[in-house]
Amino acid sequence: MIHTINKSPFERNSLDSCLRLSEKGSPILLLEDGVYAATKGTSVSGTVGTATGEHPMFVMGPDLQARGIAEDQVMDGITVVDYGGFVDLVVEHGTVQSWL
């Protein structure tokens, strides 16, 4: 199973719920407003940093670009993917749980 989060961690509890209810080792993809969770130096960086040790974490490149977040502002341990990479993740991991 792969988990996706498309809401800002500063506005919704989608990130926290996902981290609470996803098994260790299952991949998490941040997309749309969810990509703000991937930026360095925020009030949720500690939470996200811990998560990168427990889950393969990915972030959607086109959504970062749209929001003016350069790749060097993305936290270590989070891999930037494009739409093709999203498809590959779904093909590989099957069921998608979307934390909206």
Next chain:
Amino acid sequence: MSEEIEFDTAGITKKFMYVNRKAPYGTIYALEVLEAVLISAAFEQHAAIVFIDDGVYQIKKGQDTAAINMKNFSKTYGIIEMEKEDADEDEDMDMVWRIIVEKESMEARGLSADDFVVDVEVLPSAELAKVMAEQDVVISG
């Protein structure tokens, strides 16, 4: 025969605040408030355009929406800055425009005043609360 409609607003100047609290592309709020600000610019009113919570992301530098097929409206905030400069420079015009970012919201997101596409006043929440309390009209999104 068409009659021209005239709005008699001479002498009426109110304090308007526009409160932006949403990130730019996930919802339509940001664009709607921006349009309201641009429309109201024509009426020569005082305006405080405020960015709080995820609203600070609306004016982040370096936005490029080509890959998500949406309009990048961050450049339009430059027009607000021009309106503010006009208001500041024109002594005959009784109009004060302010562009304000809440310090706490900015810092929680790892941002600084240099990260924005327009020059902003960075105010701590206690000071922003005072500015908010003295408004005549508040439009929020």
